[in-house]
Amino acid sequence: MAREGKKNRVNVLVKSTLSASLPVKPGKTYPLATLDHAMAHHSLHLVFYYPAAAVAAAGMGREPLRVSLSEVLVHYPAVGGRLTRPAEAGGNWVVRCNDAGMRVLDAQVRGTMEDWWRTATPEEEKELAQWETTGEDVFLWSPFTVQISEFECGGLAIGLSCAHMYADPMCVTLLVKAWGDAHRRACIVHPPFFHSPALRARPTPNLATASVELLRRKASSAAAPAAMSTATFRFSDQSVRRCLAQLRPSCPDAAPFVALAALFWWRLKGSATASGGPQSLTLCRDIRKLLDAPLPHGFFGNALHFSAVTADLADGGWGGAAEAIRAHLDGVEEEEVWSTIDWVESRRDPATETHGEAFQMYGPELTCACLDNLFSYSAAFGAEATAPSHVAYHVGAAEGEGLILVLPAPPEQEGTLGRTVTVSLPQDQMDKIRHDPVILDLGPTVLLNSPSA
Structure with a gap:
């Protein structure tokens, strides 16, 4: 190996x-x-x-x-x-x-x-x-x-x-x-x-929602073969506070996830909209606590929902991207969640009841997953001072335009707003994001930053 x-x-x-x-x-x-x-x-x-x-x-x-x-x-x-x-x-x-x-x-x-x-x-x-x-x-x-x-x-x-x-x-x-x-x-x-x-799917399915349309597009898309590379940025509590302060005029209610997801979306796709026009970002988040009848954290299986947000990054910049993400997340209703389950279930073979063939969920379009609710640094094997110093997450078979994971960061005495962002991109784009001046000006630590062999 x-x-x-x-x-x-x-x-x-x-x-x-x-x-x-x-x-x-x-x-x-x-x-x-x-x-x-x-x-x-x-x-x-x-x-x-x-x-x-x-x-x-x-x-x-x-x-x-x-x-x-x-x-x-x-x-x-x-x-x-x-x-x-x-x-x-x-x-x-x-x-x-x-x-x-x-x-x-x-x-x-x-x-x-x-x-x-x-x-x-x-x-x-x-x-x-x-x-x-x-x-x-x-x-x-x-x-x-x-x-x-x-x-x-x-x-x-x-x-x-x-x-x-x-x-x-x-x-x-x-x-x-x-x-x-x-x-x-x-x-x-x-x-x-x-x-x-x-x-599980409902007796009367709803297959006409924006989330279902996103899955339909995913099912008919395929990522072009490309070598992917990964970078991890650790934003301290102070760094995230700087992000939120800069966004306050345009998105005063931004949470750390919103700020960081918008930052990387803007820096990755903002130049692509120099002549105007919207850009799309697929968002993934845990739904356990978003349902009217919430599931326990320990629910075993997959409880993720994918949806798409659109913004004109050229006109709105970082603040416009953040406000678009915030408004989108606040506006996703529970019906959107259940409709995706209905649609996946509807792909079963009518004769055999076999589920339809799986397709790429993380991508191939640019995707950002909100995972900062995980209990990563509670995985302690001893009484005190035995928590992990760092926890890394990677998703297999996530080729395409890229995957952004917004994750918890180690606890700090200064506060709890710190986050870790892991970005997987095609290799020809990774050098740009590693050295992006706007991102680095916010003071993140780039982990495992040695040049690839």
Whole structure:
């Protein structure tokens, strides 16, 4: 798995399979929901970085981590199961909760964590969350892979990869948080809630909304093959406050997500509208708490909604983009959410009830995901001062015009407005955004900023 040359500093030593400490009741299954099938084109890859001091304080040795992981898998029977497509389910995906276990990779990283931050590239970071794609026999394949990578200084990187149709970023984050809770013998604050019918189509569908039209366009589009590159910008609480202050005259109610999404949209697409004309941005956000009957944070599966906002970036600039995003998010009604579920369900084959073929949800048009509600820095494995120093998120198969992820940042004494922005773009555009003077003037720290090998 590790690549040659500079990038062989991450070496996988052992591959194994870990099952829950208590067996699952025989015959237990979990059918994937409508929105789960829609996300089958993508994968998720998370990396949680724990400094040496946190590792020592929390007792995060490899064997204790395996024990606590096997304990938490008792609460997540679907994670240790295997995918099947039984005829009685119309050939749709069903998880057989058979205790087959989760794939675990034990790895070592050459050098210290400090060396890593100074010399590694975003492409190398993906070596900390390696993943084996499905083979010919999907029933033998583990949809979840955990990678425990130890640096020479004693720091750890915990990588977790999975098929997106299993879980969205909130689910995967809470799985790692629950692992930390189990490791420190604490109560699991957000236990998993397995109830796929919670987001199912209605008897009388509505297929005539703007969100449905967006999905129709996605289903008929395909990204042109292009090499993608990634950059991560960490905006401190002070930096975000500067953003909001600059936007106050044109968008006084801007939230951190609105400000940063608009900033990158404007800087990426503003020059394309020099002669006037609107530009579109697809927005993705978690809907668990947006419904009239909200779902618990622990709802297991996919609870994401995609919609499109349009603005004339040449005339309105950053402020116009921010106000357009704010107004759009405030104006999306719950009917838009349910209509997308109706439409995905309507693509089933009438004869077999098989779901339609999955397509690219993140892209191919420029897409921005609001993920700053995640509990990334609550994934502590010890009592105090054991939270991760950084958490990275990557989405597989998100080629096209680009993907912007607005994420939490590590807590600061100064305030809670800090955010991390991870941008994936075609390589020919990445150098421009890395050195964009407007973005850099706001004072973000660019992480893993070493030139690519």
